Amino acid sequence: MAIRQIQSLIPAHPxxxxxxxxxxxxxxxxNPLFSPFLMIDELKSESAVDYIGGFPSHPHRGIETLTYMLKGxxxxxxxxxxxxxxxxxxAQWMSAGKGVIHSEMPMMTDGQLxxxxxxxNLPAAKKMQPADYHDFQSDVITQYQQEDGSLIRVIAGDLTIKGITFSGPLQQTGVPVTIADWQTNKAATFNSCLNPDFQAMLYVYRGTINIGEKAISAGTLAMLGSGEGLAISTRGEAGVLLLSGQPINEPVVHYGPFVMNSMEEIEQAIQDYQQGLLV
Incomplete structure (x- = not known):
């Protein structure tokens, strides 16, 4: 089995x-190697001033969002x-499709967020479908605790570990994806099988992990090359998001909250929103 190796590292920026x-x-x-994903935002704070304004009512078209809260x-x-x-x-999932107008407000738990x-991204054939929304509280997220004490949480799609496939509660995304969270408080390893036709990346949000000889520290995204196997290790506490999905080989045109396939479609989205026709 070919093990996926690091292709490039991208640091998160404020x-x-x-x-x-x-x-x-x-x-x-x-970046076509990012597809079907478009962006990862990490919200982390111990100060209310960093987030108190939240995300007031705003529109989207042409994308899906998955929000996952560790704390808060x-x-x-x-x-x-x-x-x-x-x-x-x-976690909560929203498909904007043709159009959605929503607001979001983060709040701390025990002084932490x-x-x-x-x-x-949504493929062109699904960008104008009706909007949809579902949320999933912690008790329905699929969990698997390994012998070394590390915890794997499968949020979306399917993940195979030691020949057993674990399915997350979110299965109806516009393009097939797997999204999972691996957490450990001590030295541990994580090995799994991924769909070889999917692109994959890892976002480290706590500690440092290793893939082969290369170390990846918190606040860094690792783009992975081709292969079926995934092998991660750490010498101490760590947390990492695994994102894997079927690439969408279509043009991407992004403007603010809209992601379409052409500038003409972006202009139409703006016009529809201004005229009250987005949703």
Whole structure:
């Protein structure tokens, strides 16, 4: 079995979004090796001033988002009447499709906030489908504890470990993806099989991990090469998100909250929003 190796490393950079929410961001809108993913935002704070404004009502078209909270709450409201509030360890998925208008508000738990929002592209055939939303509290996230004490949480898609396939609660994404979280408080290893036709990347959010001889520290995204096997090790505490998905071989044009296949489609999205026709 060919083990995936590091192809490139991309450090997250400080940014802000919404009403001044401070985040660490990695994006790959123009990078075909990032596909089907578009962006990863990490929200981490012990100070309310970093996020208190939240993300007031705003539109999207052409993408899906997956929000995953390690620590803290995340409130969602949208034009469809959906109201959801994640607690520690929960996730929420939204498909903007033709259009959605929503607001999001992060809140601390015990003085801490730590979570992620991942943007996933939609193929052209699904960019104008109806919007949809689901949330998944921590108790429905699939978990597997290894003998070394490390914990694997499968949020979306399927992940095979030691010949056993674990399925996350989110299965209806617009393009097949696997999203999982590996956590350990001590030296540990993580080995799994990935779909060889999927592209894959790892975002380290705590500690340092190793793939072969190369070390990847927190706040860094590792783009992985081809192969079926994944082998990760660490000498101490670590946390890492695994993102793997079927690439979308289509043009990507990004403008603010809209991701389409051409500038003409972007201009139409802006016009529809201005005229109240987005949703």
């Amino acid at each position: 940014s802000s979004d919404g009403d001044g929410v401070r985040i660490q961001r990695v994006h790959g809108f123009s 709450h995340f409130q969602h409201k949208d034009h469809m009447g959906n109201v959801g509030e994640l607690s520690d360890g929960g 730590h979570g992620f929002q991942i943007w996933i």
